[in-house]
Amino acid sequence: MFHMLDIAILGLLMDRDHHGYEIRTQVRDRLAVSSNISFGSIYPALNRLERQGFVAAVVANEPRGNALSTGSLSGERASLRALRATQGLGRRSRKVYRITPRGREEFVSLLADPATLDDSRNFSLRMALAKYLTPSLRVTLLERRRTDLMKRLAEMQTGARNEQLDTYARSVMAHAAKGVELDLEWIDTLLSTERSNQQTFAPEAK
Amino acid sequence: MFHMLDIAILGLLMDRDHHGYEIRTQVRDRLAVSSNISFGSIYPALNRLERQGFVAAVVANEPRGNALSTGSLSGERASLRALRATQGLGRRSRKVYRITPRGREEFVSLLADPATLDDSRNFSLRMALAKYLTPSLRVTLLERRRTDLMKRLAEMQTGARNEQLDTYARSVMAHAAKGVELDLEWIDTLLSTERSNQQTFAPEAK
DNA sequence: GAAACATCATATCAAATCGATATATCGAAC
DNA sequence: GTTCGATATATCGATTTGATATGATGTTTC
Structure with missing residues (x-):
C-alpha cells in the first residue's frame, strides 16, 4: 500500500x-x-x-x-x-x-499519508523529503512520531530494568532506549523550528 | 544463508x-x-x-x-x-x-558467523544473545562492528555538510550521524568491559 | 447477562524485498 | 596485460511483510 x-x-x-x-x-x-x-x-x-x-x-x-x-x-x-x-x-x-x-x-x-505509523527508517525517509510537505503536515507527522517514540521509550526502559535478562540483553535494551531518547530530542528540535517558522509567517497571538 | x-x-x-x-x-x-x-x-x-x-x-x-x-x-x-x-x-x-x-x-x-557485516538491527540481535558467545568472539564481533561504524560515520558527516541538500535532508543526515556516534560509544563501553574481564581471568601482562 | 471488544493463537496468501548471480563496459592499479 | 573495482541492467529463488481468516477466551460496558 x-x-x-x-x-x-x-x-x-x-x-x-x-x-x-x-x-x-x-x-x-x-x-x-x-x-x-x-x-x-x-x-x-x-x-x-x-x-x-x-x-x-x-x-x-x-x-x-x-x-x-x-x-x-x-x-x-x-x-x-x-x-x-x-x-x-x-x-x-x-x-x-x-x-x-x-x-x-x-x-x-x-x-x-495518514495511515500506518512508521518505524525509524520510514520516518527518516519521510523527513528527508519533508520539503515537499506543507508546514502543517510536517507538524502532524512530527507529533505522531513523537507519541510513538514516547511509548516505545517507556517499553525499552522497562526492558532495560528487567532483572530476568542477562547483562548483554539489558545493555542492548538500555542502548536502544538511548537511541529513542536521541530521536525524541531531534523531533523536538524540528518541532520547535516548525513552530517558530509558523509564527513568523502567520502570527496568531496578540 | x-x-x-x-x-x-x-x-x-x-x-x-x-x-x-x-x-x-x-x-x-x-x-x-x-x-x-x-x-x-x-x-x-x-x-x-x-x-x-x-x-x-x-x-x-x-x-x-x-x-x-x-x-x-x-x-x-x-x-x-x-x-x-x-x-x-x-x-x-x-x-x-x-x-x-x-x-x-x-x-x-x-x-x-564470520560472514556478512550486519546492520544495526542484526548487530543488536547478536549482542542481545552475546552470552552464548565466547569472550574472544564477542571482541571480534565488536571490533568488526566498530570498523563499519567508523566508516559509516564519516559518510554521514560528509552528507550532513552537503550544501546541495535542503535543510530537512541535511537534518536527517546529521541526526543519523549522531545515532552512529551513540552506537560507537556503546561499542567502546562494551569493548572495554570485555577487555577488563579478559584481564581478570587471563592476566597476560607482567 | 449478553453484546462488544481486546487478547491469545495458528495459519495462509499475494506482493514486495533481499541476496546472489549473470552479463557487460570501463578505468585504474599492479 | 590482466586483474580489480565501479558502473549499469536484469532476473531468480527464498524470505519477509501486511492483510486477512478463523476461532477461543478474557474483559468491559450497558
Whole structure:
C-alpha cells in the first residue's frame, strides 16, 4: 500500500531524472538510508511505477545536454568522469526515468499519508523529503512520531530494568532506549523550528 | 544463508521452550527488536527449522507442570492468568517448540558467523544473545562492528555538510550521524568491559 | 447477562524485498 | 596485460511483510 521504496524513488525524481543504479546510490547519499537497497528491489519497482504511469523511461543512454552531471559528485577527480558522462559515453546504456504529473500527485499523497505509523527508517525517509510537505503536515507527522517514540521509550526502559535478562540483553535494551531518547530530542528540535517558522509567517497571538 | 529470524528463534529456545506467538512477543521484549515480526515470518520459519531438524514440536497445549508461566509477566493481575496457564486451560491450542542438540550447534555457529557485516538491527540481535558467545568472539564481533561504524560515520558527516541538500535532508543526515556516534560509544563501553574481564581471568601482562 | 471488544493463537496468501548471480563496459592499479 | 573495482541492467529463488481468516477466551460496558 504505502511502499517506502516508491516514496524514495518518486521523491528523488521530483528533483531531476535518474536511472536505476543512480537511484540506489542517491537513496543512500541523499535520503540517509544506511544500507543500499538491492537491485532486486529497485528495477522491479521502477517497472511497477512505469506500469502505473507514475514514471516514464525518457531515454536509454541520453546525450544529456543539461549540466546536471551524474550524481555522486563531491568526488576528487569527478571532472573527468563528469566530462565522459555529459557526452553519454562509457558504461552500459542507462535507462533514465522521469516522473509524470500523475507521479507527482501520487508522491505527495504517499508522503503525507495518514495511515500506518512508521518505524525509524520510514520516518527518516519521510523527513528527508519533508520539503515537499506543507508546514502543517510536517507538524502532524512530527507529533505522531513523537507519541510513538514516547511509548516505545517507556517499553525499552522497562526492558532495560528487567532483572530476568542477562547483562548483554539489558545493555542492548538500555542502548536502544538511548537511541529513542536521541530521536525524541531531534523531533523536538524540528518541532520547535516548525513552530517558530509558523509564527513568523502567520502570527496568531496578540 | 544467515537468517536473522533463525538466530532469534533458536536464541530464545536456548533458554526454554516457546510457542510461535510467544516468540513474537519475546523477540520484542527480550531481544529489543523494535517492531513485531509478522506471523507470516514466524510460522513458516518454525516449520523450516523443524524440517531442518533444529527444533521439534514438543506438544500442542501441554499441561505444563513447570512454573515458567506464559511469558510477558510483570503484569499487574498476572496471577489469575498464570493460574489458568499452568492448568493448560484457555486459548487456542499451542504448538510448543524445543531446540534439538543439532539446533544448539547451528545456533552458536550462526551467532558467531564470520560472514556478512550486519546492520544495526542484526548487530543488536547478536549482542542481545552475546552470552552464548565466547569472550574472544564477542571482541571480534565488536571490533568488526566498530570498523563499519567508523566508516559509516564519516559518510554521514560528509552528507550532513552537503550544501546541495535542503535543510530537512541535511537534518536527517546529521541526526543519523549522531545515532552512529551513540552506537560507537556503546561499542567502546562494551569493548572495554570485555577487555577488563579478559584481564581478570587471563592476566597476560607482567 | 449478553453484546462488544481486546487478547491469545495458528495459519495462509499475494506482493514486495533481499541476496546472489549473470552479463557487460570501463578505468585504474599492479 | 590482466586483474580489480565501479558502473549499469536484469532476473531468480527464498524470505519477509501486511492483510486477512478463523476461532477461543478474557474483559468491559450497558
